Amino acid sequence: MTGSVRRIKLGSQGMEVSALGLGCLGMSGGYGPPKPEEDMIKLIHYAVNSGVTHLDTSDLYGPYTNEILIGKALKGLERGSVQLATKFGIKSLVGEGEICGDPEYVRACCEASLKRLDVDYIDLYYIHRVDPRVPIEITMGELKKLVEEGKIKYIGLSEASPSTIRRAHAVHPITAVQLEWSLWTRVHEEEVIPTCRELGIGIVPYGPLGSGFLASGPKLVDGLTEYDHRQYNPRLQGENLEHNEMLFDRIHKIAEIKGCTTSQLALAWVLNQGFDVGPIPGTTKMENLNRNIESLSVNISVAENDELECIASIDAFKGGRLPPAILAFSNVETPPLSS
Structure with a gap:
């Protein structure tokens, strides 16, 4: 029996998802070594049966192994009960990285993802990062096909x-734009989010807990392994970390007064941004998933919202939101179609 997580309309093309999704990256690495497959399948089944039906993956995760894992998990679920999102476009993050939006690559990636996921269709297919060499119209033309x-x-x-x-x-109408959005990162509020809302495009925030910092605070750094890409995040280093710890403490105090966890308050803030917003916090632990679901019941007053946004203003947290090499792939422009 599916749980009672509320549903939202994502974009204006008819897609509906759970207001809270599940980012699956960490199940196959990224934040440490891959987790046991059997445990992750159980977690996915539990999430879907609890009403968290929007699953987010990518061919990059693993690479490839996360899609295979999701495909195995789907075998125990009704296909129509899950909104499956995956991505393509990042060929490599080694060195300077490589992004590709060529039509042949678009199609090859889609076919490969369908095979790994072992499904007939993908609900939501993202351009993971835009190729600065290829006019976006060219990439979109193949996706339209x-x-x-x-x-x-x-x-x-x-x-x-x-x-x-x-x-x-x-x-072709865009249904969703995925971006980093949280009290930790609010830079997209200036232009990208207003653009999405003008065009009727849904917003899918990844990292709604600030890569875990808004859940654990500075102690997050103590548990990072050599496999965890967060060790390279500028906000978790040196003086930046010391400054950001003070902001975390202020947010934590508000959560204590409300009787919820800091992570629940931070996630509730994102959920409170509108009915066109469906965050996808990642987790590999059942207790964290339950905690995230409970954040749907955390109400934030106007005064509390104002206080949170004062503490976590757009430039409040110090340091780049992502390592420079990864940040370089964001918000790039593509050549005009005529060139």
């Missing part, structure tokens, strides 16, 4: 600039 062929239902963009969003949307 995949929609027409029934291989994907809806198209999304991740970490895209306002102008790229507009150009892509003109080729």
Whole structure:
């Protein structure tokens, strides 16, 4: 029996998802070594049966192994009960990295993801990062064909600039834009989010707990392993960390007064941003998933919201939100179609 997590309409093309999703990256690495497959399948089944039906993955995660894991988990679920999102476009993060938006690559990635996931269609297919070499219209043209062929239902963009969003949307309606959004990172509120709302595009915040900092605070750093990419996050180093710890403590005090955890307060703030917002916090632990679901019941007053936004203003947390090499792939512009 599916749980009572509320549903939201994502974008204006008919897609509906659970207001709270599940980011699956950490199950296959990224934040440490991969977790036991059997445990992760149980977690996914528990999430879906609890009403968290929006599952987010990518061909990059693993790479490839996370999609295989999700595919195995889907075998024990009714396909129509899950909104499956995956991504393509990042060929490599080694060295300077490599992004590709060529039509042939788009199609090859989609076919490969369908095979690994062992499904007939992908609900939401994202351009993980936009290729600065290829006009966005070219990449979108191939995605539009995949929609027409029934291989994907809806198209999304991740970490895209306002102008790229507009150009892509003109080729085929964009259903969702995935971006980093939390009390930890609010930079997209200036241009990207207003653009999405003007065009009727849903917003899917990843990292709604600030890469875990808004859950654990500075002690997060003590548990990072050599496999955890967060060790390279500028906000978790040196003087930046000392400054950011003070902000965490102020948010933590508000949570204590409310009788909830800091992570629940931070997630509730994101959930409170609108009915077009569906965050996808990742976890590999049942207790964290339950805690996240409980955040749906945390009410934030106008006064509390104002206080939180005062503490965590757009430039409050010090340091880049992502390592420079990864940040370089965000909000890039593509050449005009005529060039």
